[in-house]
Amino acid sequence: MAEPRLYTMVPLLQAAERSSLDGRHAAIGAYNVNFYAQAAGILEGLMRTNSPGIVQASKGANSFQGGADKIQYMLLKAMADLKYEGPVALHLDHGDEKSAMQCIDDGFSSVMIDGSGNNFTTIDNLYVTQRVTAAAHKKGVSTEGELGQLAGVEEDVVHEKSTYADPVIVPAFFRMTGADALAIAYGTSHGPNKGKTDLVNLAIVGDCYQRLRNDGMNMYHFLVGHGSSTVPQAFVDRINQYGGTLTGTSGVPEPILKQGRYLGVRKFNIDTDLRLAMTAEARQWLAENPDAVHHSPLVGMISGIFDGRIPAIDTKSGKAVEPGKITDPRSWLKPIMDATPAALREDYHETHDDPFIELMGLVRGTVADHVAYLNKEVFNNQGLADKVEGRSIDHLVGVAFPKLDSEPEVIGHA
Numbered sequence: 516m517a518e519p520r521l522y523t524m525v526p527l528l529q530a531a532e533r534s535s536l537d538g539r540h541a542a543i544g545a546y547n548v549n550f551y552a553q554a555a556g557i558l559e560g561l562m563r564t565n566s567p568g569i570v571q572a573s574k575g576a577n578s579f580q581g582g583a584d585k586i587q588y589m590l591l592k593a594m595a596d597l598k599y600e601g602p603v604a605l606h607l608d609h610g611d612e613k614s615a616m617q618c619i620d621d622g623f624s625s626v627m628i629d630g631s632g633n634n635f636t637t638i639d640n641l642y643v644t645q646r647v648t649a650a651a652h653k654k655g656v657s658t659e660g661e662l663g664q665l666a667g668v669e670e671d672v673v674h675e676k677s678t679y680a681d682p683v684i685v686p687a688f689f690r691m692t693g694a695d696a697l698a699i700a701y702g703t704s705h706g707p708n709k710g711k712t713d714l715v716n717l718a719i720v721g722d723c724y725q726r727l728r729n730d731g732m733n734m735y736h737f738l739v740g741h742g743s744s745t746v747p748q749a750f751v752d753r754i755n756q757y758g759g760t761l762t763g764t765s766g767v768p769e770p771i772l773k774q775g776r777y778l779g780v781r782k783f784n785i786d787t788d789l790r791l792a793m794t795a796e797a798r799q800w801l802a803e804n805p806d807a808v809h810h811s812p813l814v815g816m817i818s819g820i821f822d823g824r825i826p827a828i829d830t831k832s833g834k835a836v837e838p839g840k841i842t843d844p845r846s847w848l849k850p851i852m853d854a855t856p857a858a859l860r861e862d863y864h865e866t867h868d869d870p871f872i873e874l875m876g877l878v879r880g881t882v883a884d885h886v887a888y889l890n891k892e893v894f895n896n897q898g899l900a901d902k903v904e905g906r907s908i909d910h911l912v913g914v915a916f917p918k919l920d921s922e923p924e925v926i927g928h929a
């Protein structure tokens with residue numbers, strides 16, 4: 516088998532855009548990853564529907580795994596293990612300038628530079644996105660910027676309010692920065708408590724996309740929707756049935772996502788859904804296999820976290836999490852990553868006979884189920900893997916980016 520290779524996200528999003536011009540209106544799912552079984556599950560889901568896909572890792576996921584190079588290795592390993600040859604990109608989610616540059620050097624095929632935070636003005640956002648894009652394109656790496664702010668927890672920052680993207684400046688943002696994709700805030704939010712949908716403003720999506728179409732930019736510049744998890748009630752119910760105490764959860768209803776892709780969103784970010792699916796699977800399995808704790812110190816650690824004997828720590832904030840409210844698998848896998856990182860990375864199943872392996876297999880299956888479901892039923896991209904043309908952004912390498920008048924100092928990050 517050929518050495519697995521990563522795609523930038525451009526040819527994937529182009530395939531979705533072409534399908535949309537043909538009336539199919541497909542979009543690409545971008546799924547967050549933190550450890551090997553999750554990566555393998557995402558790939559398995561993509562294979563089942565023959566879909567292109569984006570695997571993405573946040574700064575926090577990279578540090579959980581010990582660095583961007585480790586994440587890249589883990590994904591390539593999962594691709595080799597599954598004999599996966601479909602189009603997949605490895606993308607940094609919500610990078611700052613430093614982490615984006617690191618990922619460009621460490622083998623990611625795509626990076627997001629989020630210059631939309633509280634400390635940034637629009638002009639700062641343009642500068643930093645342009646700098647990162649120039650460095651990324653030199654190495655054949657694609658980029659995503661962000662305009663507007665989503666409510667919810669975004670990396671380390673809690674945004675109380677959301678601010679919509681301004682459609683008028685979207686084409687100019689692309690022209691001035693050279694970015695390939697742009698996350699536009701239109702009223703969705705991060706996390707499992709999205710609240711009412713009355714903030715969602717799909718007219719913003721349609722307006723942004725029409726401006727790109729009018730300027731003939733739609734085949735090279737794409738719109739991204741963050742905070743797009745649907746938060747299925749079945750996942751929440753299962754978590755609560757087996758000891759969880761989640762309340763007030765809600766996601767983006769599927770019809771809104773479908774309308775979003777109809778109106779022009781080509782990449783949807785899914786993180787929370789996979790966290791909930793994996794946590795539900797783990798809680799149920801622990802309840803149904805009480806003996807497993809005696810046969811595996813790793814399972815013992817997870818069990819201790821879910822029943823409160825071992826404190827659960829939020830990997831982003833470093834604060835304690837009430838055991839019933841745990842949704843992030845990094846919280847329940849943290850002690851394992853500290854004690855036996857190889858168990859979460861690769862190959863552990865080949866050398867160990869441990870009930871923990873069975874749990875990781877279930878985690879992988881539940882991730883694959885949900886990825887395949889979203890691809891087929893919500894993103895409408897089943898079979899689209901065959902329509903992806905080319906792998907790179909060669910057409911962009913060497914393009915002269917418009918020079919802004921003066922380059923400010925590197926901007927600090929919250």
Ligand SMILES: [Zn+2]
Pocket residue numbers: 609669705741742784
């Ligand atoms: Zn986001």
